[in-house]
Structure formats: structure tokens, C-alpha cells
Amino acid sequence: MNLEEINGYPVPTLEEMKRLFPSYDVQILVGIGSSGAVFYALRENKAYAIKVLVGERNVRTQVEFRSEAEAQQAMDHPNIVKIHDHGEAEQMPFLIMDYIERGTLFNVLNEYKFDEQSVANFAVMICEGLEYAHEKHYVHRDMKPDNIMISEDWTPKIMDFGLAVNLDNPNYKYTAVGSKGYAAPEVITSPKEIDYRVDVYAMGGIIYNMLTKEIPDAKSPDFDKLQGFDPRFKMIVRNAMNPDVEKRTKSIAEVKLKLLSMLKSWGNCG
Secondary structure, eight states, X not given: OOOOEETTEEOOOHHHHHHHOTTSEEEEEEEEOSSEEEEEEEETTEEEEEEEEOSOOOHHXXXXXXHHHHHHHTOOOTTBOOEEEEEEETTEEEXXXXXXXXXXXXXXXXXXXXXXXXXXXHHHHHHHHHHHHHHTTEEOSOOSGGGEEEOTTOOEEEOOOTTOEETTOTTOOOOOOOOTTTSOHHHHHOGGGOOTHHHHHHHHHHHHHHHHSXXXXXXXXXXXXXXXXXXXXXXHHHHHTXXXXXXXXXXXXXXXXXXXXXXXXXXXXX
């Protein structure tokens, strides 16, 4: 008997998952979201996460799920969660990715306090993952601590490209998406005109959150809360989160270079 449900739809039992994925040793249900469930599995002594879409599969959820799978499978970078396979098992969409041990950055921040050097190092690695995605012409559009996983060796890895758009693909629908505190104003006001700078804005919000453990105010971030930290953090975050896209830091590479310069001045090259 399965007691787990999503919107009234039963989550597959372990027995069902083992039958659907016989080449994996599916061991435990590790998470349930708004439309999917994630199981921990082993295969040849390597850990995997199997994510399945549960319940009524409307067009939006199916498109997001497929977009996440296709975008991430096209990428191979140490700061992006690797997807190994995706498809349907008895009409249930699934994707199989690396299992990341420590959970999300959001959860890690609730357990640990990062010093300034750790924040800068983490931010550089996240920027490197985003820079790679941008080189592949993908805009994530929903960067936030919940969508960054932390591995056992403390490497941040970007996940959940379900809302990502490829700027080379004219068929993508540019709808208003994003998360409060991290979504650039133009994501809401003019979603058809967005570019890589929406991820720059979100990156500023992530740095803000790592330093203060607070989500920046969606309408008017309080940059004074960055007082007491190296003043260059305030400059980096303020410039990245400028509501005027034309005055905002132009690229994630520029954010990274400013962070690396700060690390170098501390005697650490990142």
C-alpha cells in the first residue's frame, strides 16, 4: 500500500519502481515535489536519482519536464547536475541523474554558516556552470538556492532546467516565470525580451542570500544588509541586481571575474 500522494495521485511504490527500472537497485523515496517524486537508486556502485512525473500530466508540466531533461542532458559540466537518461516508463515520464549527497543550497544554508571566502568560492563555481549553459545558448530563468545542489565534496551543481529557454530556438514560449526575490523585473514585465542577464540578476540574489540568509525583497532589495561584509560584495550584488537591464552587469562571466579578483586579493585564487 502506498500512502504517498501528489495532488491526489499515488506516488509509485518501491516495488513498482523496481519493476519499471530493473537495471537499478531502487532503494528509497527521497523527495516529493509539486508534480514529481525522486527515488534514490544504485547501479554498479554508483548513486543515481530517478525523478518521475506523477499525476495529471498537463501540457505545461510535460513541456517543463521534457525541457529539463533535454537541456541538462546536452550539458556536461562539473557545476551542472548530469542527466544520464530520460523517457517514459509505462507512460510515466522519467529522468535519471546523478544523486547529489548534501541536498540543495537552500537546505545547506539552513545548517551551515558560510564565511565570505566560502561564499565567493561557491559563487564562482555557480557562475562557471551558468557561463557554460550560456555558451550553449540556454537561459535558466529560475536560478535560486533551491535549484542548486551541493555534492559531498561541497561542489555546487545547478539543476532544474525545466523553465530554461534556448535563445536559438524560435519555438520556445517566453512566459512570465521565475521565483520571488530572484526573478529580474523583465522576466515578469517583458518575458519575450529576456536574455542571459536575467540569470545575472538571479546570481546577485543568490550571493545576497548566501551572505544574509535572507531572500532579497522582490521590489526593492535592501543592499544595506550587506554592510559588514567586504564592500565589494555589495557592489557586485547591487550591479547584478540593477532593475534596469541596460545598467545591469552585462554577463555572468563579468560577475565571476569580479569574484575572482576579490578572492585573489585575499590570497585565494578560488
